[in-house]
Amino acid sequence: MNTATTLRTVLGHYPHTAALHSGELTDPAIRLDFQNVGVVHKAFAPMVRDQAYDLCELAVVTALQAIAYGRPVVLLPAVVASRFQRGCLIGYGPNGVPAETDLAGKRIGVRAYTQTTGMWVRAHLAEDVGLDIAKVRWITHDPAHVEQYRNPGFVEQIPGTKGSLQMLRDGDVDAAILGNDLPSGEEYIAVIKNAGDRDLAWWHRHHFMPINHMVVASADACARQPDAIRHAFALLREADRRSIPATGEAKTLSPTLFGFESLAGALDFTIDACMAQGLLPRRLSLKDVFDPARKLLGSDAD
Numbered sequence: 001m002n003t004a005t006t007l008r009t010v011l012g013h014y015p016h017t018a019a020l021h022s023g024e025l026t027d028p029a030i031r032l033d034f035q036n037v038g039v040v041h042k043a044f045a046p047m048v049r050d051q052a053y054d055l056c057e058l059a060v061v062t063a064l065q066a067i068a069y070g071r072p073v074v075l076l077p078a079v080v081a082s083r084f085q086r087g088c089l090i091g092y093g094p095n096g097v098p099a100e101t102d103l104a105g106k107r108i109g110v111r112a113y114t115q116t117t118g119m120w121v122r123a124h125l126a127e128d129v130g131l132d133i134a135k136v137r138w139i140t141h142d143p144a145h146v147e148q149y150r151n152p153g154f155v156e157q158i159p160g161t162k163g164s165l166q167m168l169r170d171g172d173v174d175a176a177i178l179g180n181d182l183p184s185g186e187e188y189i190a191v192i193k194n195a196g197d198r199d200l201a202w203w204h205r206h207h208f209m210p211i212n213h214m215v216v217a218s219a220d221a222c223a224r225q226p227d228a229i230r231h232a233f234a235l236l237r238e239a240d241r242r243s244i245p246a247t248g249e250a251k252t253l254s255p256t257l258f259g260f261e262s263l264a265g266a267l268d269f270t271i272d273a274c275m276a277q278g279l280l281p282r283r284l285s286l287k288d289v290f291d292p293a294r295k296l297l298g299s300d301a302d
Helices: 018-022 040-050 060-068 116-129 164-170 195-206 219-224 226-242 260-276 286-301
Strands: 005-010 030-034 055-059 073-082 089-092 107-110 137-140 155-157 175-177 188-190 211-218
Touching: 005 040, 005 226, 018 226, 030 226, 040 055, 040 060, 040 211, 055 060, 055 073, 060 073, 060 116, 060 211, 060 260, 060 286, 073 219, 073 226, 073 260, 073 286, 089 164, 107 164, 116 175, 116 195, 116 211, 116 260, 164 175, 195 260, 211 219, 211 226, 211 260, 219 226, 219 286, 226 286, 260 286
Parallel strands: 005 030, 005 055, 107 137, 107 175, 137 155
Antiparallel strands: 055 211, 073 211, 089 175, 089 188
């Protein structure tokens, strides 16, 4: 009698993963053994350093760095988290809020220079106002998940437990980039004005929402259990399909994206942004990024 292959899995809780977490959507060939890691980004370093999981959500910058530095992960054509980013750069009203055109020479706090939200904010500032990111002091408190990576010289990592938000309130930085931990309160003021309208215009120009997290499989799992990874990818895609409103309306401003062809333009743009910011040691091609997954998934992932 066939038994299901167990895959140690880390996936955030989203509308498009709810059916997987609840057990409403299953596959008799596999069992997704969801690991409790608390905040999902806590799984990223163990995944790229130690293959701690078989299937894992991973920040796109971390995934690209892992590929560039030869870490044993296989990037699947599955985006599970995206968002518009311009509103994630904030100032603290009592200390004064810098204008986006006046950020050269300022200190901006961000959890890690490699944090994907920070990458997108910097890309938008370069695109919108021509900011030279090397003229900003990026103040961080966490290292990169991929331990082979070294920050550029204009990045400063501060020891201790004080996070970016506390540094902003204390006046240690002039502005800060926050993601899921973006605070509420009228004292926190967006540095980039009309962020929502500008994000929407960006989407109309580029036709994708800025990617935050994708899904990777460990190279070991792909070698030992290729069929299980194929079944897992199909489950991810089906869970996403079921999350589309019953009206059948196309998901336009969607936080998810699946398929090699659908992701080609978005990943090319992301790689270019990473190269411009010194986040990759070399420019990756789409073949570098997706060839292992293409060999594993074949045309099922087109």
